Structure formats: C-alpha cells, structure tokens
Amino acid sequence: MEMEIELLRLVMDKFPSLSVEQTTDLAGKYLTSLAKMRVDIANGQVASSPVSGVSDNVAPMKLKVNPHNAIQADKIVCCICGGEFKTLTKGHLAEHGLTRDTYLDLCGYAKNTPLMCRDQIAARKASVQESKPWEKTKRWQEKQKKQEKREEAAKAVLASEKKPVEDKGHSTPPSITA
Numbered sequence: 709m710e711m712e713i714e715l716l717r718l719v720m721d722k723f724p725s726l727s728v729e730q731t732t733d734l735a736g737k738y739l740t741s742l743a744k745m746r747v748d749i750a751n752g753q754v755a756s757s758p759v760s761g762v763s764d765n766v767a768p769m770k771l772k773v774n775p776h777n778a779i780q781a782d783k784i785v786c787c788i789c790g791g792e793f794k795t796l797t798k799g800h801l802a803e804h805g806l807t808r809d810t811y812l813d814l815c816g817y818a819k820n821t822p823l824m825c826r827d828q829i830a831a832r833k834a835s836v837q838e839s840k841p842w843e844k845t846k847r848w849q850e851k852q853k854k855q856e857k858r859e860e861a862a863k864a865v866l867a868s869e870k871k872p873v874e875d876k877g878h879s880t881p882p883s884i885t886a
C-alpha cells in the first residue's frame with residue numbers, strides 16, 4: 709500500500725494538471741506494468757521498462773508453442789508462429805522482429821542451442837566427423853612445422869658448405885672463432 713501512495717504522489721508531482729481520476733488511472737497503469745514486470749522477471753524474461761506499459765499498444769510476445777516440444781527429430785517448430793522448419797533461419801526470426809539471441813532468450817534455450825531439427829543436427833555432426841576439420845588443422849600444422857625444419861636444415865647445410873667452398877684456393881685459413 710505504501711508503494712501505491714508513493715506512486716500517486718510521484719504522478720501528481722510529475723503531472724500536476726491531471727484530475728484525480730486521471731492521476732489514479734495513470735498510477736494504476738504504472739502499477740500494472742510494474743506487476744507485469746515482476747512476473748516477467750520471475751519467468752526469467754527480459755524486464756521491460758515500467759513506463760512502456762502505459763502506452764496501449766504493448767503486446768507482450770506470447771509463445772504459441774512450448775519451447776520444450778519445439779525441437780523434434782524431423783522438424784523444428786517456431787515457438788512464435790508455430791511454423792515448421794528443418795532449420796529456423798535468421799531470416800524467419802527477423803520476421804518476428806527477433807534475432808537468434810533474443811529468440812533463444814525468449815524460449816529459455818541455452819545460448820549455443822542449434823535451431824534445427826535433431827535429424828539435421830545429427831547429419832551435421834556426422835559430416836563434421838567425416839571431414840575431420842581438426843585433423844586437417846593438425847596435419848596442416850605438422851606440415852608447416854616440417855617445412856620450417858626443412859628450411860632450417862637447408863640453411864644450416866648452406867652455411868656449413870659455404871665456408872669451405874669460399875675458402876677454396878685461399879692461402880689464409882678460415883677464420884672460425886666459434
């Protein structure tokens with residue numbers, strides 16, 4: 709109750725020209741949106757500004773499909789519109805004004821959740837297994853190392869061969885200080 713009075717006082721201070729009815733109405737709207745915000749926070753949703761509830765065109769995005777049932781073996785269902793896909797694309801989410809991240813948030817999915825049906829996830833895993841990108845990297849690194857070694861060895865050979873070749877025919881002995 710204290711909060712309500714505090715809120716009424718705030719509204720009266722801010723909008724002194726309003727009638728008593730308008731003031732209580734506005735304070736009520738603030739309260740409703742505050743309550744809604746608390747519910748949103750309790751549900752793990754992103755808190756919206758309490759003032760946004762005052763405008764009438766605020767329609768909180770409702771999920772049509774339970775996110776827990778949305779990812780199936782042969783399809784992924786869009787939790788917003790119920791559309792069925794193999795892969796839920798960025799383009800489709802954009803139609804709902806969402807990005808991948810905001811959609812994941814909204815549905816309570818983990819950040820790295822693949823937005824595709826399970827068959828497709830499995831297929832992707834299999835193809836990754838087959839192409840073994842990590843092995844390619846390792847092989848590439850080894851090749852790189854081998855090449856460096858070969859170059860170093862070649863340089864060493866050149867350096868060791870240089871002196872006698874250069875010194876051939878000279879009367880002075882090679883000045884090796886090392």
Ligand SMILES: [Zn+2]
Nearest residue numbers: 786788789791
């Ligand atoms: Zn949709």
